[in-house]
Amino acid sequence: MTTQRKPPSNATRRNEASRRAILAAAFELVQEVGYAKLSIEGIAARAGVGKQTIYRWWPSKGAVLFDAFLMLSEQPDGGESALPDTGDLEADLKAVLRATVEELNDPRYDEPMRALNTEITHDPALAALYAERLDGPMRELKKGRLRSAQRAGQLAEDLDLDVAVDMIWGPLLNRWLQRAGGLTPGYADSVVETALNGLRPRR
Amino acid sequence: MTTQRKPPSNATRRNEASRRAILAAAFELVQEVGYAKLSIEGIAARAGVGKQTIYRWWPSKGAVLFDAFLMLSEQPDGGESALPDTGDLEADLKAVLRATVEELNDPRYDEPMRALNTEITHDPALAALYAERLDGPMRELKKGRLRSAQRAGQLAEDLDLDVAVDMIWGPLLNRWLQRAGGLTPGYADSVVETALNGLRPRR
Structure with missing residues (x-):
């Protein structure tokens, strides 16, 4: 990497931490209660944030769950994963x-x-x-x-x-x-x- | 067919007619309102039967819909359908x-x-x-x-x-x-x- 990035501000870091807490909470909660009973209220309580924080970023519980899957599929280093290629x-x-x-x-x-x-x-x-x-x-x-x-x-x-x-x-x-x-x-x-x-x- | 079957009684015939009306109503209604809004009440109204008639035969709307699919897959002559076999x-x-x-x-x-x-x-x-x-x-x-x-x-x-x-x-x-x-x-x-x-x- 040759591009220099500005270090993230404290506010950006806090937002990112909240975002990850919300997505992790949604993923945990749907395992416990099932999708039908999953609610924005429940996710907020589990993540320790206000309901309005969730609604600011996502329109529905489906959208939250979708982003939780996206987070799971992201590589820690931000790179692309590839399928194994041994030649066989x-x-x-x-x-x-x-x-x-x-x-x-x-x-x-x-x-x-x-x-x-x-x-x-x-x-x-x-x-x-x-x-x-x-x-x-x-x-x-x-x-x-x-x-x-x-x-x-x-x-x-x-x-x-x-x-x-x-x-x-x-x-x-x-x-x-x-x-x-x-x-x-x-x-x-x-x-x-x-x-x-x-x-x-x-x- | 060599087995002789007793002709169905009037009550059996009426039951069978109601059953078919209910299954056809469920199949129509789910197309119009979607599964989430499908209800036993709605099916009963569409089929022209009482709610209790449906509950006597099926425990849930899922069970009604399932039987509607079974009815669709039945052959009119009660025989088994087979896949085409032309040799190719x-x-x-x-x-x-x-x-x-x-x-x-x-x-x-x-x-x-x-x-x-x-x-x-x-x-x-x-x-x-x-x-x-x-x-x-x-x-x-x-x-x-x-x-x-x-x-x-x-x-x-x-x-x-x-x-x-x-x-x-x-x-x-x-x-x-x-x-x-x-x-x-x-x-x-x-x-x-x-x-x-x-x-x-x-x-």
Whole structure:
């Protein structure tokens, strides 16, 4: 980094601390009481701030929860995270999908993630925001890893990378949302192998 | 059919007519007012029955809506529907997925299907019922079609048919739930081709 930044003022630091306290409180509270019973009042009380502080920054509890997810996805150093690239695509994808399975099975994330997905399902504006701020950047990372494999001749030249991403990550998310079967490391491996090899016999 | 059935009594016929009127009313009403504002009172008024008639048969509005979906999936002759099997697996799957795309884009189904999916996401008991009564039988039909192709040597011998079903149908449902991109006939075709051929180069 060559640009010099002015050190943040005390007021900026205090605002940032409040913002983080509010987002952490929202994330904790939705786990405990569920999304239906989550309220701005409850978040304010848990974060030790006034209700009006929250309303100054966010229009709704959905917006607060969304930013809580954004905070979780931020890297501590402000940099971009990337998917592992050891050169072995199959092993890298299995590692990533196994980590996703672990996250989806983590009780701390269960209720907040279901709430976020429900809000997206019913709210086109939030869906657009989600696509732009959370899913979009994540999708670019996934496509970046696939593109590197494609350049190495490990993936078909004419592959539509968006369809490929849907095919690798879609089944896990679906199974989790619909509670349609066990989400195990073995399932993650099987999805990766089946997506790479395809359903037809390989000759 | 060789079994003889007793003709239904007038009371049975009346009950069946009320049941169908209630389910049709619930399905219509959720399109108009959304799931959050759907109420047993509203369904009763629309169907022209008393509230207590509905409560006698269903514990909640979610249960009514679920049965409305079951009614939609029933065949008029009480038989099992099957997926098309012309011998050309790729063409058959494309036809089925294109029909699914059309259904998911139909404004009449949009709100009821989003409501059902939301309820399943948050309610493990309803998810179990859904798996048993709706998704399970549908999944068997899909696996039946794939099994027939597998026997014909068109699919890999060691293919896990559950993973295959997730890979073909998962991306569409996901894209629809997350509003994550256009749901077009071209997308349906691309999913089928990519799933069958796999992501790797085919030599």
